Amino acid sequence: MIDTLYIVASILFIYGLKMLGNQKTARKGNMISSIGMLIAIVAALLSAKILHWEYIVAAMVLGSFVGVVASKKVAMTSMPQMVALFNGFGGIASLFVGWAEFQKYVYAGSIDAQSEFNLLVIALAILVGAVTFTGSLVAYGKLAGKITSKPVLYSGQQVVNVLILLTILVGIILFSFNIGLPPEVLIYIIVGVSLLYGILFVIPIGGGDMPVVISLLNSFSGVAACITGFVVSNNVLIVAGALVGSSGLILTQIMTKAMNRKLGNVLFSGFGAPSKSAESTQDLGDPNPITVEDAYYILEAATNVLIVPGYGMAVAQAQHAVRELANILKENGAEVNYAIHPVAGRMPGHMNVLLAEANVDYDQLREMDDVNPNIEQVDLAIIIGANDVVNPAAREDESSPIYGMPIINVDKARTTIVLKRSMSPGYAGIENPLFYKDNTRMLFGDAKKTVQGLISEFKN
Amino acid sequence: MGLLIFVLILASFLGFELISKVPSQLHTPLMSGSNAISGIAVVGAILSLLGSFQVEDELLRVIFGTLAVFFATVNVVGGYLVTDRMLKMFDDKKEDVK
Numbered sequence: 001m002i003d004t005l006y007i008v009a010s011i012l013f014i015y016g017l018k019m020l021g022n023q024k025t026a027r028k029g030n031m032i033s034s035i036g037m038l039i040a041i042v043a044a045l046l047s048a049k050i051l052h053w054e055y056i057v058a059a060m061v062l063g064s065f066v067g068v069v070a071s072k073k074v075a076m077t078s079m080p081q082m083v084a085l086f087n088g089f090g091g092i093a094s095l096f097v098g099w100a101e102f103q104k105y106v107y108a109g110s111i112d113a114q115s116e117f118n119l120l121v122i123a124l125a126i127l128v129g130a131v132t133f134t135g136s137l138v139a140y141g142k143l144a145g146k147i148t149s150k151p152v153l154y155s156g157q158q159v160v161n162v163l164i165l166l167t168i169l170v171g172i173i174l175f176s177f178n179i180g181l182p183p184e185v186l187i188y189i190i191v192g193v194s195l196l197y198g199i200l201f202v203i204p205i206g207g208g209d210m211p212v213v214i215s216l217l218n219s220f221s222g223v224a225a226c227i228t229g230f231v232v233s234n235n236v237l238i239v240a241g242a243l244v245g246s247s248g249l250i251l252t253q254i255m256t257k258a259m260n261r262k263l264g265n266v267l268f269s270g271f272g273a274p275s276k277s278a279e280s281t282q283d284l285g286d287p288n289p290i291t292v293e294d295a296y297y298i299l300e301a302a303t304n305v306l307i308v309p310g311y312g313m314a315v316a317q318a319q320h321a322v323r324e325l326a327n328i329l330k331e332n333g334a335e336v337n338y339a340i341h342p343v344a345g346r347m348p349g350h351m352n353v354l355l356a357e358a359n360v361d362y363d364q365l366r367e368m369d370d371v372n373p374n375i376e377q378v379d380l381a382i383i384i385g386a387n388d389v390v391n392p393a394a395r396e397d398e399s400s401p402i403y404g405m406p407i408i409n410v411d412k413a414r415t416t417i418v419l420k421r422s423m424s425p426g427y428a429g430i431e432n433p434l435f436y437k438d439n440t441r442m443l444f445g446d447a448k449k450t451v452q453g454l455i456s457e458f459k460n
Numbered sequence: 461m462g463l464l465i466f467v468l469i470l471a472s473f474l475g476f477e478l479i480s481k482v483p484s485q486l487h488t489p490l491m492s493g494s495n496a497i498s499g500i501a502v503v504g505a506i507l508s509l510l511g512s513f514q515v516e517d518e519l520l521r522v523i524f525g526t527l528a529v530f531f532a533t534v535n536v537v538g539g540y541l542v543t544d545r546m547l548k549m550f551d552d553k554k555e556d557v558k
Binding site: 013014016017018020021022023026027029030031033034037040041043044045047048049050052055056058059060062063064066067068070071072074076079082083086087089090092093094095096097099100101103104106107214215218221222224225226228229230231232233234235236237238239240241242243244245246247248249250251254340342347348349350352353356357362365367 | 464467468471472473474475476478479480481482483484485486487488489490491492493494495496497498499500501502503504505506507508509510511512513515517518520521522524525526527528529530531532533534535536537538539540541542543544545546547548549550551
C-alpha cells in the first residue's frame with residue numbers, strides 16, 4: 001500500500017516535471033507535482049507507528065506558515081534570491097536527515113554494526129546538503145545585495161580549496177570505515193568543514209555568473225535529497241532527487257552555453273575580477289550623454305524599436321514603466337519588440353518573469369537568435385540596465401574576458417540609447433565599447449525615473 | 461542496494477530526457493518548480509522521526525529530525541507557491557491577449 005503511494009508520487013513528479021517544460025501545461029504540471037508531494041508525505045506518515053506526532057506536526061505547520069508568507073510577500077524582482085533561499089533550506093534538511101539517522105545508530109549503540117555503505121551515504125548526504133545550504137546562503141546574500149556580488153578572491157585560494165576538499169575526503173573515508181577518530185567526533189568535523197566549503201565555493205563567483213550558480217545549486221539540492229534516499233532506503237527520494245539533480249544539470253549546461261563558458265571556468269576562474277587586459281586604458285573616445293527631452297525626440301521618430309532589458313531593470317523595478325512606454329511607442333506607430341538574452345538578469349529566465357509580471361505579450365518577446373539577423377533594420381535599440389549581454393567586446397576583442405559569449409548585437413542598430421545609472425562598468429567589471437560609439441546615446445539616471453520621464457514627455 | 465542504484469540511474473536519465481528542450485521563458489518556473497520537488501527530503505525527515513522511543517533519551521535525533529521537517533516543509537510549500545505565482549502571471553497574460 002505504502003509502496004504503491006510512493007510509486008504514484010514518483011509518476012506524478014515525472015509528469016509534473018515534463019509538463020513544466022511546456023508553456024501550455026506548465027501551471028498544471030506544477031500542481032500535479034505538488035499533489036505527488038502530498039501523496040509522498042501522507043505515505044511517509046502512514047508508513048509506521050509514530051509516537052511523537054507533535055514534533056512533526058509542529059514543524060510542518062510552522063514550515064508551511066513560513067513558506068506561505070515568504071512566497072506571498074516576495075516581489076517578483078527578488079525572485080532569484082528567494083529561490084536560492086528555498087534551495088538552501090532543502091539542502092540543510094538533507095543534512096539534518098543524515099545527522100538524525102546517524103544519531104539513531106548512536107542511541108542504538110549500533111555504529112560498529114553498520115556497513116561502510118550506510119555510513120558513507122550519511123557522510124555524503126551531510127556533505128552535499130551542507131554545501132547546498134551555505135552555498136545557497138552566499139548566493140542569496142550576493143543576489144540580495146547583502147554581501148558584495150563581486151568575486152571574492154585571495155591568494156592561495158585554490159590551495160585552500162584543495163586542502164578543504166582533501167580534509168572532507170579523508171574525513172568521509174575514516175568515517176565510513178570507522179577507523180581513526182570515532183565517528184561521533186568525525187561527524188562534527190565533516191559537518192563543519194562541509195559548511196565552510198559551501199561558502200568558499202560560491203564567494204569567488206561574480207554576480208553575472210549567478211544564473212549558472214543558482215541552477216547548479218538547484219541540481220545539488222536534488223542530489224542531496226537523492227543521497228538521503230539511500231540513507232533512509234526510500235525510492236521516492238531517490239527518484240525525485242535524481243530528477244531534480246539531472247534536470248538541474250541540464251539547465252546549468254544551457255546557461256554556461258549561453259555565456260560560451262565551461263562550467264569549470266565559471267566555478268574556478270573568479271570571472272569578473274578585473275583582469276589585467278581589461279584594465280588597460282585604451283582610448284575609447286567620449287560617451288554622448290543626452291537628456292530625457294533629447295531622447296524623447298529620438299523615440300518619437302523611431303518606427304522599429306528593440307528594448308533590451310537587463311538586471312538594471314529588475315533593480316530599478318522598472319518593468320511596469322517600460323511596458324507603459326512600449327505601449328505609447330506602439331500607439332505612436334512604432335513596432336516594439338523585446339530582445340531577451342538567455343543570461344540577462346540573475347537567474348535563468350529572469351527577464352521573462354519580470355516582463356510577464358508587467359503583462360507584456362509573449363509575441364513581443366524575442367530570443368537573441370531571432371533578433372540578431374535583422375538587427376540592422378532596428379531604428380532604435382533601448383538598453384535598460386543591461387551591459388555585458390550587449391557588449392561588442394565579446395565579438396571583437398579577443399583579450400576581453402567575455403570574448404566569444406553570444407551577445408545581442410545592438411551596436412549594429414541605427415541608434416542605441418543606453419539607460420544606465422553611471423559610466424561605471426557593470427557586474428563583470430568589463431569596459432563596454434558600446435557606450436562610446438558614435439551612434440550610442442547615454443541616458444543617465446535611475447531606469448524607472450528615466451522611463452517615467454519619457455512617458456510624461458509623450459503625454460505633454 | 462543494487463535495486464536502489466538501478467532506480468537512481470533510470471531516474472537520472474529520465475531527468476535529462478525531460479528537460480532537454482525547454483523554452484527559455486520557462487527556465488525560472490522550471491527551476492523553482494524542480495526546487496520544490498527537491499523538498500522531498502521532507503519524507504526522509506518524517507521517516508527519521510518514526511518509531512517508538514523516548515524523546516529525552518534521543519534528544520539530538522528529535523531536534524535534527526524536527527529541524528529537517530521544518531526546513532524541508534518551507535522548501536516544499538514556498539517552492540510550489542512561488543512557482544505557481546509565476547506561472548499564473550504567464551497564464552493571466554494569455555487571457556488578456558484578445
